[in-house]
Amino acid sequence: MNKPAATNTPALSPRWLTFAIHLLCLIIIFILPDVVLSKSLNITGQSWRMYSKSLIYVAVFYINYYLIIEHCINKSKWVLRLAVSNLILLIISLLLIAFIFIPPSGHMSKPPHYSGSAEEYIMLRHATFLLRETTMIILTVGLSVAMKLSDNWIKITRQHDQMLAIQRKEELESLKRQLNPHFLFNTLNSIYAQIALSPNSAQNAVHQLSSLLRYVLYENAPSVPLSKELDFINNYVKLMSMRIGNRLPVKLNLDPGGHDNLHIAPLIFICPVENAFKHGNTGMPDAEITISITCSNTIVECLIINHTAGNENIKNSGIGLGNLQRRLQLIYGERAKMTSQLSDNIFVFNLKIDLSSF
Template identity: 30%
Template sequence: MIKIQKVINSKWIQHPVFWVLSIYAIGNYFAISSLLKFIDFFYALLFHIPLVFLVYVNLLLLVPYLLKKGKYYLYIPAAALLLLATYGIHELTFELLLPALPTEYYMVSFTDWEVLVSIFTIYLVLSTLLTLSKSWYKLQQVEKEKLSIELNSLKSQVNPHFLFNSLNSIYSLALSRSEQTADTVLELSNLLRYMLYEVSEEKVELAKEVEMLENYIELQKLRADDSTQVTFEVKGALDEVKIAPLLFFPLIENAFKHGVKGVSDSGFIKISLEVDRHISFSISNNKGIIDDMEQGKYGGIGLENVRRRLELIYPAKHELDIHDSEQIFEVKLTLK
């Protein structure tokens, strides 16, 4: 499929196809009867001598060196001169070249100059638009690839710290020979499988994302004190709703990382997800002791990750509200 697309996009295919169609169209336009004859195509071929000159001077000189560089004040007069030169070549073709050809046909350019200039202008505009649209398409493809690379990079930021912390927690469980060890390893395995293989699509099923969030929270709770209260409430129908994958994970990691450490009293993390006309996600936690390295950077990379992904995937279709008080940190995210 990719090879076929490359062949179709090749200029060695596109240009001959364009000119064959053009000769057929011009032949039809100037046909002397309803049935196309050899003389009609012969006339169309001669008519294309100035057209080929017009199109390729425009494509190879005027568009790349004037139009694409923003020199519109030069492109317009240059295009006018090109049309004039094309008209001159047309006259020379039928006044000098045609009589010199060993042919039994007698033909003249019986087209009014207004019609000729109109046809030349159409080819000038058409060749310009096709070139610009192709450049725009290539630019869109490059931007799409850059976007995909950036999104994949942002997704990969979710994994390393979480994996390291989870393995440390599982190691502690194994040392104490806890009965939770096997179940915890299974939860981690399912979550890693999801992160590695099931989030390659731009959107995933919200029900599956919620299931993985629950596993993620259970693993994160291994880092928290037993007195920490963690709640996750889900409201609304999740069926047939899709969302960008791993969007909420950095927010949850942020709450566990910053909110439950160094607290003298019981800590808390409250998470809620509601699906109605919009998808509403909120998470709040008490603020633990922030060390010098984190001073003034509460939220850190996690929040920047979420902000950037929202800008890329949900431009003008999201609301992100952050409330940072002395004791509580809260994030509310609405996806329209």
């Protein structure tokens, strides 16, 4: 069935959307009350005056938002510049409003109930009117300053978050670039040792290595299915077992627990698995390596146990666990818990990752 063609409706740009939101706020806060008041009092013949004053409010807001604040914000003594510029804008706006609304003195008459003189009444009317309009314009200026500073803060925060995301991505790529040659050189050394002893075994190892490198070098996605990562670990263990033979038995348990489609960061288990073979005590009888990676309720757990030759520096060996700890912090944060312990020449590594939101 053919899908209906999508309509190419142009979306509002963020700038126009901001403009529309501001205009709506101005209408609701400053313009709508005057319109409702004029309608309720049945004021006729002066609608143009009311709308002219509303346009002045709108002009004050946008002149301040797009011109004055932009001009002052990055300058020295910007608060003083902003205050002086808005004072000038206030005076100009009051003069325009006074020209539109305040009639000549001869056209104003004192109401009968007012006990003072006509001059006092006119001055009082003018002062009350100007005080009200001054307050409204100051509120308009304050609203524009608040919205502009808020928009700038959001913009700066967004830029900061984008910069952190870029730095985080670059750091992860750097860590991965460190991991790849580290893994490659150790594996090549293992194959090199096999060439003289068993050429056929070395040939099989090269073939096995090619599939591993295909995953290591070309898996650039931020996450891969858990089953794919476990297949990679399985192939690596086969390659290492081919080199070591029966000198270091391996007890392997890779069980996604039915969560094959859960995604995990690639190459997350290779460092501790590699360290287990690197530091495993091949000269000790029954010194097997236990590698268990299982998943239950979206929690994947990696448990690795191996005997060592008394090397107390295993926990800080090479790039290894330090690299892994940093990757876990960058990718998972508090959702990853990694521990390692060396006791009586037995090294125990444990890693738990919550993949529920990855």
